[in-house]
Structures are given as C-alpha cells and as structure tokens.
Amino acid sequence: MKDQDYRSVPVSPDEVTPQDVYLSRRKFLKGMGLAGLGALLASCAPAISTGTEGLVATEDLREALTSYEAITNYVNFYEFTTNKEGVAELARDFVTEPWSVEVGGLVENPRSFSLEELRTNFAQEERIYRMRCVEGWSMVIPWLGFPLHKLLAEVKPTGAARYVSFESALVPEQMNAASSGMFPFPYLEGLRLDEAQHDLTLLATGLYGETLPPQNGAPIRLVVPWKYGFKSGKSLVRITLVENQPPTLWNTIAPQEYGFYANVNPAVSHPRWSQATERRMGESGRRETLLMNGYAEEVMPLYAGMDLKVNY
Amino acid sequence: MEQPSRRIQPKHWLLAVVHLGSLVPLARFGWLAWQGQLGFNPVETALRASGRTAVLLLLLSLAITPLRKILNLAIVQPLRKPLGLYSALYAGLHFAAFAAWDYGLDLGLIWLEFTQKPFLLLGLGALVILVVLALTSTRGWQKRLRSGWRWLQRSVYLAAVLAVAHYLLAVKGDLFTLQGDYTRPLLAAGALLLLFLLRLPGLQGWLQDRLRRE
Ligand code: HEM
Numbered sequence: 355m356k357d358q359d360y361r362s363v364p365v366s367p368d369e370v371t372p373q374d375v376y377l378s379r380r381k382f383l384k385g386m387g388l389a390g391l392g393a394l395l396a397s398c399a400p401a402i403s404t405g406t407e408g409l410v411a412t413e414d415l416r417e418a419l420t421s422y423e424a425i426t427n428y429v430n431f432y433e434f435t436t437n438k439e440g441v442a443e444l445a446r447d448f449v450t451e452p453w454s455v456e457v458g459g460l461v462e463n464p465r466s467f468s469l470e471e472l473r474t475n476f477a478q479e480e481r482i483y484r485m486r487c488v489e490g491w492s493m494v495i496p497w498l499g500f501p502l503h504k505l506l507a508e509v510k511p512t513g514a515a516r517y518v519s520f521e522s523a524l525v526p527e528q529m530n531a532a533s534s535g536m537f538p539f540p541y542l543e544g545l546r547l548d549e550a551q552h553d554l555t556l557l558a559t560g561l562y563g564e565t566l567p568p569q570n571g572a573p574i575r576l577v578v579p580w581k582y583g584f585k586s587g588k589s590l591v592r593i594t595l596v597e598n599q600p601p602t603l604w605n606t607i608a609p610q611e612y613g614f615y616a617n618v619n620p621a622v623s624h625p626r627w628s629q630a631t632e633r634r635m636g637e638s639g640r641r642e643t644l645l646m647n648g649y650a651e652e653v654m655p656l657y658a659g660m661d662l663k664v665n666y
Numbered sequence: 667m668e669q670p671s672r673r674i675q676p677k678h679w680l681l682a683v684v685h686l687g688s689l690v691p692l693a694r695f696g697w698l699a700w701q702g703q704l705g706f707n708p709v710e711t712a713l714r715a716s717g718r719t720a721v722l723l724l725l726l727s728l729a730i731t732p733l734r735k736i737l738n739l740a741i742v743q744p745l746r747k748p749l750g751l752y753s754a755l756y757a758g759l760h761f762a763a764f765a766a767w768d769y770g771l772d773l774g775l776i777w778l779e780f781t782q783k784p785f786l787l788l789g790l791g792a793l794v795i796l797v798v799l800a801l802t803s804t805r806g807w808q809k810r811l812r813s814g815w816r817w818l819q820r821s822v823y824l825a826a827v828l829a830v831a832h833y834l835l836a837v838k839g840d841l842f843t844l845q846g847d848y849t850r851p852l853l854a855a856g857a858l859l860l861l862f863l864l865r866l867p868g869l870q871g872w873l874q875d876r877l878r879r880e
Contacts, residue, residue: 428706436838436847439705489838491707537845608840623782626836630778635706639770 415482415648420493422562424635429569430487431588432537433522433529441569448528448568450589455574457505459594460515467505469573473559476500480563481556483579485586486618486647490627493635497577498560503551511547511595518550519543519600520576521592537603543587544600544614545578548656554579554649557590580649582616613666617657618647622666677741684745688752691719692759712763717836718850720756721829723749724796725857728826732864736873747803750822754800757793757829785835788828795825823862830854 427442434444451469458464467475478498486492506518522541526533533539549555556577559566566572571588578585584604594600604612611625620630620643631640646653657665695715698704704711727749734743769775780786799822801807808815833854839846863869 424706432847438707491710536839536847607843607845611840625783626785626838628775628779628782631775633707633709633768640768640775 415484415494417484417494418636419482419496420635425493425495425561426567426569428635430489430583431569431571433524433532433539433541434569435531436536442567444530445568448525448572448589450568450573453573453591455590455593457509457593459519459596460512461595462510462512464509472505472557472574476504476557478559481554481558481577481579483554483556483577484644484647485577485579485583486632486643488582488584488612488616488624488627488629490629490632491635492632492643492647496562497556497558498563498566499556499558499574499577501553502555502557502576503553505557505593506551506595509595514597515595516547517596517598517600518545518547519592519594519596520545520587520590521594522571522587523589523591538606539603541587542601542603542606543576543585544602545585546599546656547595549578549653552653552656554652580618580646580653582618584612585616615657615662615665617653617662617666618643619645619662619666621645622663677744680741680745681748684748684752688723688749691715691756709763709768712767713760716756716760716763717833720753720760720796721833721854723753723756724822724826724829725854725861727753728822728858728861732861732870735870736864736877738874738878750796751800751803754796757796761789761793785832788832788835792825792828792832795821795828799825826858826861830858 428438429441430436430438431441431445434441453469454466455472456464456466478500480496480498482494482496484492485495502518520543522539522543524532524540545555556579557574558571558577559574561567561570566575568589571586571590574590575588576586576590585602599614602612602614604616605614618629623629628640629643632643633640644650695704695712698711699708727746730742730746730749733739765771765776769779780790799819802811802815802818811818830851833851834841834848837846837848837851839848841848844852864873
C-alpha cells in the first residue's frame with residue numbers, strides 16, 4: 355500500500371461538527387451490512403476501494419468536510435448566473451427527470467443510459483475528494499457516484515479513441531443566463547482517455563449521501579479531483595469518445611488562462627488568482643495548494659515526461 | 667433654479683447626502699458582518715464590495731466638474747473632494763482586505779502575487795495615486811505645491827483609467843472577445859470614456875449652448 359505523503363493535513367478542531375454528524379451517518383450506512391466498520395477505519399490509507407457492494411468510503415482525507423450548506427450554496431454554474439451564491443435559488447426547479455446520457459463516438463456499443471440505469475447498474479460508492487476552484491478556494495466534498503471507467507467499459511472505446519468529450523445540458527428556458535451571450539454554451543469539457551479511465555475520475559450522482567441537488571450538477575456530473583473545478587462538467591447529457599483533443603469552453607474563451615489539462619499545480623500561476631495557496635471554505639487564512647490537489651501520487655504517472663508548465 | 671453665484675456656497679444638505687451615501691456601503695458591510703451574512707467567502711465579498719464602491723465613487727467625483735460646467739450647476743462643485751476622499755478610503759479598505767484579511771500580511775505571498783498578476787499592479791498604481799491625492803488634498807499642501815498641485819490633481823484621471831483596467835481584468839473571461847461577466851466593468855469603462863469625451867472643449871461648448879437655449 356502506498357503511503358500518504360500528499361494528504362496528511364489534520365482536521366482543524368473547529369470544523370469537526372459537520373464531519374462528526376456525517377461520520378455517524380456513514381457508520382449507520384456501513385452498519386446496514388454494506389461493509390464492516392473495520393474497512394472504514396482502514397480506509398485512512400489512500401488505496402481506492404473498488405468495492406462493488408454499495409456505499410463504500412473509499413478514502414479518508416483526515417481533513418474536515420466542508421459543510422453541506424457551503425457546498426450547495428457556493429457554486430459556479432454560469433448557465434444560471436455568475437453569482438455563486440445565487441445559483442441554488444435559480445436552479446431549484448431545474449428538471450432532472452427524466453434524464454439520459456448519450457454515450458457514443460469511437461465506441462463499439464454506443465448507447466443511451468437512463469438516469470435509472472446510471473443509478474442502479476453501477477454500484478454507487480462514496481468518495482471524499484478535495485475540490486479546488488481555479489478562483490483560489492477549495493472544499494472537501496463527500497461525493498456519491500461511480501468511476502467513469504465502469505461506464506466506458508460498457509461502451510468499449512475503440513482503438514482510435516484518445517480523448518473523451520463531455521457536454522452539459524443546455525436548457526435556456528430553465529437556465530437564466532444560458533442564452534445571455536456571455537459564454538458560448540453548451541458547456542464542454544474534455545479529458546484524455548487515460549485520465550478519464552483513471553480510477554479517481556468519478557461520475558457523481560449525489561453528495562453527503564443524498565441525491566445531487568440541481569446547483570451541484572444534478573442529476574449526474576463529472577468529478578476530476580486533481581484538476582481545477584471547471585474541468586468537472588455538471589448535468590451531463592453527452593459523453594463522446596473522440597480521436598483529437600476536444601474543444602472545451604474555458605480553453606476556447608481564454609486559452610492562455612485555462613489550459614486543456616488544468617491540473618492543480620501551485621507552480622503554474624494564473625493571471626488573476628493565486629494558485630500557490632488557497633482559501634479552504636470554512637477556514638480562516640490560506641493553506642498551501644498541493645500538487646495535483648494532493649493526488650500527485652496517483653496521477654503523476656499519467657503525465658510522465660510531460661512539461662506541466664507547457665501543458666498547463 | 668436660482669442663478670449660481672461666483673463664490674460657491676457649499677450646500678450643507680448636499681454635502682450631508684454625499685457623506686451619508688458614501689458611508690452606506692461601509693455601514694451595510696458592517697451590519698452584514700455583524701449578522702454573519704457575508705456569505706460563504708467573506709473575503710471575496712469584502713474585496714468585491716470595496717472595489718466596486720471605490721470605482722463608483724471615483725467616477726462620481728470625476729463627473730462633478732462636467733456636471734457643473736455643462737448644466738451650470740455650481741452647487742455640486744464642493745462634492746468633488748469628499749467623493750474623491752471616500753473613493754480613496756474604499757480603495758484603502760480594499761487593499762487592507764487583500765493584504766491583511768486574505769493574505770494575513772504574509773509579505774512573501776503578497777510579493778508573489780504582485781509579481782505574477784499584472785492586474786494587481788494596475789490596482790496598486792491606482793491606489794498609490796488615490797492615497798497621494800488624498801494626503802495632499804489639504805489647503806496646506808495646495809499652498810506648498812502651488813501650480814504643481816493642480817497638475818498633481820489631474821492624475822486622478824490616470825487613477826481612474828488604472829482602476830477601470832484593473833476591474834476589467836479582475837473578471838473571469840476574455841476581454842478581447844468579451845466572453846464573460848463584463849456588464850459592470852464595461853459600464854464603468856463606458857462611464858469613464860464619456861467623462862473623457864465631456865472634457866473635449868468643442869463638445870462641452872456645444873452641449874452648454876444647447877442646454878441653455880432650451
Ligand atoms: C494594491 C492595490 C489593489 C489590490 C492588491 C487589489 C486586489 C484585488 C483583487 C485580488 C481582486 C479580485 C477579487 C476577486 O474577484 O476575487 C480585485 C478586484 C477588484 N478591484 Fe482591486 N485591488 C487593488 C486596488 C484597487 C483599486 C485602487 C480599485 C478602485 C479604485 C480597485 C477596484 C477593484 C474592483 C472594482 C474589483 C472587481 C470587483 C468585482 O469583481 O466585482 N482595486 N482587486
């Protein structure tokens with residue numbers, strides 16, 4: 355088992371309450387015969403459990419969870435508004451059922467997955483991840499979901515597929531700012547195929563053990579914890595395997611500021627926000643930003659031989 | 667309206683409106699802080715509120731002279747100085763929020779930020795000018811600097827240009843294609859442009875003529 359160099363920041367004592375409450379709920383879930391409490395304690399180690407038997411805590415960061423209120427009320431979702439604290443209200447009535455995700459492109463079995471299938475065909479696991487926004491703030495979020503590679507395995511990418519493109523929903527009638535012309539929606543994101551297949555890359559359907567609320571990208575969203583938050587597209591409707599690097603929204607608008615890779619990297623600066631340090635929601639002061647958001651050990655092999663300052 | 671006299675009498679009620687109005691954003695911020703209503707990222711809230719207020723007050727203070735000249739409204743002239751001083755105050759608070767609150771006066775980190783982010787240097791330029799102008803705004807300094815004083819005061823336009831540029835660059839997006847949330851900073855830039863245009867003697871005279879004929 356690998357050691358835990360990158361993520362040994364202790365819980366700050368003033369932040370334990372939400373986690374305490376939450377942990378007890380998690381124990382309750384475990385108690386329902388899903389997995390032993392021993393597994394929970396052992397999960398202080400970073401190894402990713404590939405358990406398929408239900409809710410499994412796959413990682414314990416030993417960092418305080420960000421409160422549910424902050425996670426669900428402080429979000430960037432520009433199709434609704436650029437005001438982070440205004441999204442929750444505006445997205446409240448966003449219709450997420452019925453929903454389906456079209457998975458196609460360079461795959462052997464292109465097909466559409468209904469929300470029902472996404473929730474039941476794939477064992478939902480819990481993953482506690484850091485989430486680092488390019489704006490210089492961060493959170494710790496207990497997601498519920500399943501690794502993207504499981505979905506990709508069902509559609510079988512062909513040998514020609516090298517990248518994955520993610521398209522978010524664009525429903526102007528329900529999204530106040532979607533047709534304002536401020537941004538060229540639909541929101542597009544993309545990953546290299548090996549990044550998409552990495553076990554950390556998650557398709558999330560919930561957080562804090564509950565269904566994902568609309569403002570956080572319901573009903574299903576991407577979570578790529580070692581990249582800046584904008585890489586994790588919300589409310590996905592299409593996942594397409596392609597041969598060439600797909601266009602992504604921020605990279606199209608301002609390529610000099612938002613690279614395709616957008617890996618969290620304190621050594622690569624951004625013209626506006628500090629990337630050397632970050633403000634953890636709920637904490638005072640700033641903390642140092644970790645290379646790959648603390649997941650360097652797991653993901654650095656993906657970038658072997660690459661200059662991360664050039665491929666930012 | 668009464669004919670303005672040559673010597674400008676400060677209208678106390680107008681000054682009171684300016685003082686109160688300029689303090690409202692600060693009072694509101696204090697109230698929200700007291701109520702714990704500064705949102706999930708209070709530092710960001712403070713930076714944005716103080717920055718926007720500083721720009722607004724700066725533009726208002728620059729609007730005073732054209733307003734007086736074109737509308738022949740001499741009573742507004744005494745408002746220019748307090749508006750400028752309040753703008754400097756909010757700019758100072760903005761900087762304090764950045765340096766003390768956000769970065770905990772960690773000089774190493776602050777230096778790193780300034781070396782890496784051009785938009786901060788624009789803000790710094792604007793701040794320095796505003797502070798120097800505020801400090802030299804007294805009669806004593808006016809006498810000491812003589813003709814240099816008026817010249818110095820004109821740099822307020824440079825401060826405004828720097829501040830608006832800082833604002834435009836503080837927004838997430840791309841300025842060239844205007845993809846992003848540029849409504850507010852563009853309004854500020856438009857207002858500043860208008861103020862520059864109104865200083866053109868030809869335009870000023872023409873507007874004066876038209877308004878007087880009506
Ligand atoms: C050394 C001086 C300054 C520093 C370090 C500084 C720093 C900052 C920072 C870090 C932001 C980004 C806040 C965010 O969105 O996260 C910002 C935004 C801003 N600053 Fe400054 N600033 C300085 C001077 C000024 C001055 C002098 C003015 C106005 C007279 C000003 C007006 C603004 C405005 C309007 C914004 C945008 C707020 C918004 O997004 O709505 N700044 N500044």
